[in-house]
Amino acid sequence: MRQVLKRIYYTLRPSAFPDKQCAFLFVFHVEQMYDDTLFQNLISFCNGFAEETGVEPICALMSGANARVRDGAAKAHVSMDTIAGRMHELAAVATLGYHGHFWIAPNDFQEYESEIRCNNFVKASVMQQVESDLDWFDQYKVPIQPIYSAGWWFVNSDLLAKLAEKGFGLDFSFSHSPWFRNQFSHRILMTQSIPAGEPFRIATGQGDINCVQTLIGCSGPDRIEDFNRNIARLLQRSPRTVMGALCSHDYDLRVESSLRCISALAKNPSVRILGYQELKAIDTAALRTVRATGSL
Numbered sequence: 459m460r461q462v463l464k465r466i467y468y469t470l471r472p473s474a475f476p477d478k479q480c481a482f483l484f485v486f487h488v489e490q491m492y493d494d495t496l497f498q499n500l501i502s503f504c505n506g507f508a509e510e511t512g513v514e515p516i517c518a519l520m521s522g523a524n525a526r527v528r529d530g531a532a533k534a535h536v537s538m539d540t541i542a543g544r545m546h547e548l549a550a551v552a553t554l555g556y557h558g559h560f561w562i563a564p565n566d567f568q569e570y571e572s573e574i575r576c577n578n579f580v581k582a583s584v585m586q587q588v589e590s591d592l593d594w595f596d597q598y599k600v601p602i603q604p605i606y607s608a609g610w611w612f613v614n615s616d617l618l619a620k621l622a623e624k625g626f627g628l629d630f631s632f633s634h635s636p637w638f639r640n641q642f643s644h645r646i647l648m649t650q651s652i653p654a655g656e657p658f659r660i661a662t663g664q665g666d667i668n669c670v671q672t673l674i675g676c677s678g679p680d681r682i683e684d685f686n687r688n689i690a691r692l693l694q695r696s697p698r699t700v701m702g703a704l705c706s707h708d709y710d711l712r713v714e715s716s717l718r719c720i721s722a723l724a725k726n727p728s729v730r731i732l733g734y735q736e737l738k739a740i741d742t743a744a745l746r747t748v749r750a751t752g753s754l
């Protein structure tokens with residue numbers, strides 16, 4: 459029924475791709491590596507993505523040190539060795555990065571109040587959890603690249619400085635999407651007048667990080683017209699040339715419809731799909747630099 463209504467809607471109101479030159483990359487937030495089905499779906503998607511685009515997607519991973527991952531793995535009777543083995547398998551078809559989710563107290567991970575999203579930030583808790591996540595990746599030799607994408611879109615100057623100190627040079631945590639923002643990132647974008655789709659450089663005091671904004675979710679739109687309508691709305695005040703990430707979670711990915719959308723984008727002459735090599739080659743000198751100030 460929904461499909462029929464959408465067909466009628468788009469016949470009456472055709473939804474065109476925006477009149478822009480777009481460079482897109484795809485970033486997964488991978489949270490449930492202990493789930494057999496989700497893992498197989500993710501591998502299928504990454505293989506299909508490479509066939510359609512010639513490049514790999516990026517998979518930003520929660521570590522096995524994360525309290526919620528440990529709990530999920532225990533309930534699924536999946537060992538840390540298995541989770542790490544899957545990450546190594548994933549590294550053959552995707553570029554790996556880091557996806558942080560932090561709690562005031564990790565032992566209280568089931569308490570909503572403990573989730574660090576915006577202004578309930580406690581610096582020491584975040585710093586400790588970044589350390590333990592990165593130690594876990596080291597321990598299991600998971601080949602993550604210095605790429606970060608925020609959990610719950612939580613980002614601030616302290617976290618960025620910590621990531622820079624740890625060698626991270628590329629971030630996807632900023633966004634103009636109303637669903638993907640927090641006070642800090644929204645304030646930076648607004649006060650610096652950075653439009654959707656403009657990459658920029660953020661000076662953290664511990665080193666600079668290239669920020670490529672996340673644009674919209676792409677878990678598997680019903681139709682390419684849905685994608686076009688949403689991206690056109692987000693980019694309506696953007697310049698002619700834009701760059702940004704499309705994102706999905708492992709747990710809400712719809713493999714077939716998402717790949718249909720990626721296939722349509724890959725065939726669109728106004729779209730270029732980027733992999734990590736192209737992102738590493740961004741001309742840093744051409745980006746404007748803003749200072750990360752304030753925790754909120």
Ligand SMILES: [Zn+2]
Binds near residue numbers: 610
């Ligand atoms: Zn997440």
